[in-house]
Amino acid sequence: MRLPLKTEYACQVLAQLASTYASGEVRQVEELAAAEHLSPNYLVQILTTLRQAGLVISRRGKNGGYLLARHPEDITLAEIAMALEGGALIESSPGNGGKSAERVRHAWVRVNEAMLQSCGSITLTELIPPRQPQDGADWVI
Amino acid sequence: MRLPLKTEYACQVLAQLASTYASGEVRQVEELAAAEHLSPNYLVQILTTLRQAGLVISRRGKNGGYLLARHPEDITLAEIAMALEGGALIESSPGNGGKSAERVRHAWVRVNEAMLQSCGSITLTELIPPRQPQDGADWVI
């Protein structure tokens, strides 16, 4: 089971937004894309999904951009993954009518619940990147 | 993240084998496939993988078939899933070099470990289908 790239990217960009949450300033797509090595056009689609899920807020027009909708401590991996993929984290198939199908299905539903719990205990604050040493500053002698 | 059908089928066929583990008798592909509504040719591929992983034992030739390699209590969902998909249950991508990529990756590795633990606590005995009321017997008056 590969973790979808989209979900991973979503975590990355949310980590970026979390790192500047305190300032209250918006971040623009171009800058976010550059920081996380993503295509701006693709990142927009991810941000749209996150906005519809209520995890980020957007401002349109000139000087627009994105910012986190809540405190980083209140956003978990579970919420992020559920926003990107609908329904469940681990989704088992409709079932093929086999004699053991129903039992197997139920077992994986339990696994999904366990996973929801563990993903629900990891928050965005744990993903905030270490502060860069004066990123764009030219203090060099 | 959809659970691969292959993994689900593997659980189903192993549940079948578990239900007759006590008898020590082998089960043939045709019968197993019929019980779980699968294509025999496809099921063989799954069983081959399970054999290579040491979860089932096969006997070739006439009166051949498959049987569980260990007691059902000693086979977990974690082993089954790991046998089908290599490496990890939740596999995150190589990383794209973004500023938060490494941290995000590490978080999902932790999720994978938690999931391994929960999958490791569900054994085949929980998947054994309820005993059929005299399946093929014609005791009717």
Added chain:
DNA sequence: TTTAAAGTTGCGTCGTTTACTAAGGTATTG
């Protein structure tokens, strides 16, 4: 009020993976 920066939306496409079929090969038994 004009203009340009920025988000919004939907479609298209290309490559990979998945699920499955088919056919020929190999081992075991009577």
Added chain:
DNA sequence: CAATACCTTAGTAAACGACGCAACTTTAAA
């Protein structure tokens, strides 16, 4: 040696994922 049942590999069609592009809307600033 013939029948039976497992073994292996190649091939394929459909679905999915990961984007790219282009036209549209909103809004701040000049």
